[in-house]
Ligand SMILES: *[C@@H]1O[C@H](CO)[C@@H](O)[C@H](O)[C@H]1NC(C)=O
């Protein structure tokens with residue numbers, strides 16, 4: 419019996435490998451597209467190479483609809499950091515095929531088993547991220563051979579897409595994860611204005627990008643605040659940040675990199691997917707010690723020290739306070755998983771990723787297609803292992 423099972427599972431893994439390979443091939447066949455006007459417009463990655471995007475044509479009932487996905491990957495806030503990015507896909511299109519496997523899953527997948535949503539048949543655009551500023555950089559002259567041109571990259575890609583059919587689209591959904599989730603918040607209304615066709619329906623979704631300004635504690639506030647300050651100064655981003663926010667934050671316009679100061683005044687409907695126990699935010703805001711302790715307790719199934727648990731619980735309350743006031747046109751899905759981003763990872767569409775019995779993909783569809791209002795926030799403060807569908811002992 420055991421042998422048979424083993425035999426079966428070997429065949430099963432072989433089959434899975436073959437399927438993954440097939441899928442990988444299918445994705446790898448989506449070439450990189452370099453926008454035609456990039457050079458003329460001076461739209462360049464940090465290293466001076468052209469920016470790029472992937473495009474997969476929609477089919478069947480999805481052919482007039484577009485899902486645009488803005489890639490994540492943190493920010494660079496010093497010359498040295500931006501320089502080190504020129505050695506990989508985060509700063510150079512020369513390396514962009516190396517991490518293509520990251521775009522296989524979740525909402526970007528065509529496999530109905532992985533992605534049961536309508537979006538799988540839509541035109542898909544993956545806007546690659548190689549400027550380090552969430553597409554806000556705007557510096558005229560190169561500095562130390564580095565180009566800070568995030569704004570031009572955004573403009574040149576969106577203009578090319580408009581010519582390629584986006585202007586006749588029925589539905590457009592702008593999404594992004596991590597730093598790409600911040601890019602969505604910062605660029606959503608601007609993108610909406612570019613869609614001159616008034617019959618087009620347009621909504622945005624930010625996943626794993628709603629990092630908060632933890633201002634209750636100056637030490638905690640420091641992490642993201644000082645990074646955003648340096649990003650905005652190095653990339654000359656102020657002019658690209660939403661004016662509704664910079665008008666309020668005259669003294670500290672860089673605070674407008676925090677979605678919480680932008681979302682309130684947005685006119686486009688937006689869906690916020692974020693984990694109060696987001697791994698990236700915990701590492702930056704609460705420090706590596708807290709982050710490593712939490713990771714260890716997950717990995718080794720040991721109890722989290724009580725003081726650390728308390729810091730995390732307090733942070734969660736601060737996070738909930740920083741969510742935007744409820745607006746019927748907006749949506750939210752806030753659960754207690756420990757992780758980072760959902761729509762294009764293994765936590766997409768799994769049983770552990772439910773709130774009130776509603777799974778993430780269902781929540782997003784209900785909201786995007788106006789079937790019902792979605793404002794789902796997990797009420798308890800326990801930390802969840804979503805892939806195992808269990809809670810950490812408190
Ligand atoms: C910074 O951006 C503004 C527009 O927001 C522009 O007028 C100015 O020339 C830029 N500065 C540099 C140094 O490129």
Ligand SMILES: *[C@@H]1O[C@H](CO)[C@@H](O)[C@H](O)[C@H]1NC(C)=O
Nearest residue numbers: 585586587588615616617618
């Ligand atoms: C707007 O989009 C529709 C398709 O949804 C298309 O038929 C029409 O030509 C577009 N209008 C303009 C002005 O581009």
Ligand SMILES: *[C@@H]1O[C@H](CO)[C@@H](O)[C@H](O)[C@H]1NC(C)=O
Nearest residue numbers: 697698700701702705706709
């Ligand atoms: C946590 O932060 C430290 C210091 O900034 C960094 O070196 C490390 O890579 C981060 N870890 C993760 C998993 O993000």
